[in-house]
Amino acid sequence: xxxxxxxxxxxxxxxxxxxxxxxxxxNNNFSMTKxxxxxxxHNLKNLLLTHPGERVNQPEFGCRLRELxxxxxxxQLPNRIEEIIxxxxxxxxxxxxxxxxxxxxxxxxxxxxTLKFSTTLNPxxxxxxxxxxxxxxxxx
Numbered sequence: 001x002x003x004x005x006x007x008x009x010x011x012x013x014x015x016x017x018x019x020x021x022x023x024x025x026x027n028n029n030f031s032m033t034k035x036x037x038x039x040x041x042h043n044l045k046n047l048l049l050t051h052p053g054e055r056v057n058q059p060e061f062g063c064r065l066r067e068l069x070x071x072x073x074x075x076q077l078p079n080r081i082e083e084i085i086x087x088x089x090x091x092x093x094x095x096x097x098x099x100x101x102x103x104x105x106x107x108x109x110x111x112x113x114t115l116k117f118s119t120t121l122n123p124x125x126x127x128x129x130x131x132x133x134x135x136x137x138x139x140x
Contacts (some may be wrong), residue, residue: 005036005121006024006121008036008097010111014034015032015033015034016034016035016038016039017030017032017033017037017039017042017043018030018031018032018033018048019031019032019033019038019042020042020045023117029036033076035114035126035127036119036121037119037121037122039100039117040095040096040117041127041129043050043093043096044089044096044117044129045131046128047061047062047063047088047089047092047093048063048065048088048113048131049063049065049087049131049133050084050086051063051064051065051067051088052061052064053067061090061092062088063084063085064084064088065081065084065085065111065131065133066098066133068080068081068084068111068133069111069133070098071115073105077083077103077111078101078103081100081101081103081111082101082103085101085113085115086098086101095119095120096117096118096119097117097118097123098115098116098117098121098122099116099117099118099126099131100114100115100116100131101113101114101115102114102115110132110133111132111133112130112131112132112133113130113131113133114128114129114130114131115128115129115130115131116128117129
């Protein structure tokens with residue numbers, strides 16, 4: 001009989017998915033996540049930091065968050081950011097519930113976004129991530 005997602009979540013010997021960015025663990029395998037909440041964090045970061053058109057074979061995947069770095073800074077910016085984030089998350093990651101979106105801007109066209117969220121599997125457990133929307137991949 002298949003195990004439920006909750007049973008898999010509490011099993012310390014089971015991995016849920018890949019950790020992003022992709023990197024090697026101590027055994028030279030890909031680093032993996034152990035819980036659905038950890039995987040949700042990685043999936044959320046991956047979605048929000050991917051611009052539509054960047055993902056091979058899924059050109060619509062992503063979020064237009066980086067476009068806002070160069071738009072007019074006004075009192076409507078936090079609302080536009082929240083709207084773009086919620087639209088992308090509801091379409092691509094419907095199991096993630098966005099609870100709160102906070103926006104902080106600086107003078108260098110950088111927008112920091114802090115998200116509080118839960119998942120449908122753990123609706124009472126809140127998690128938080130902070131993103132730099134001007135994120136650029138580091139070359140190795």
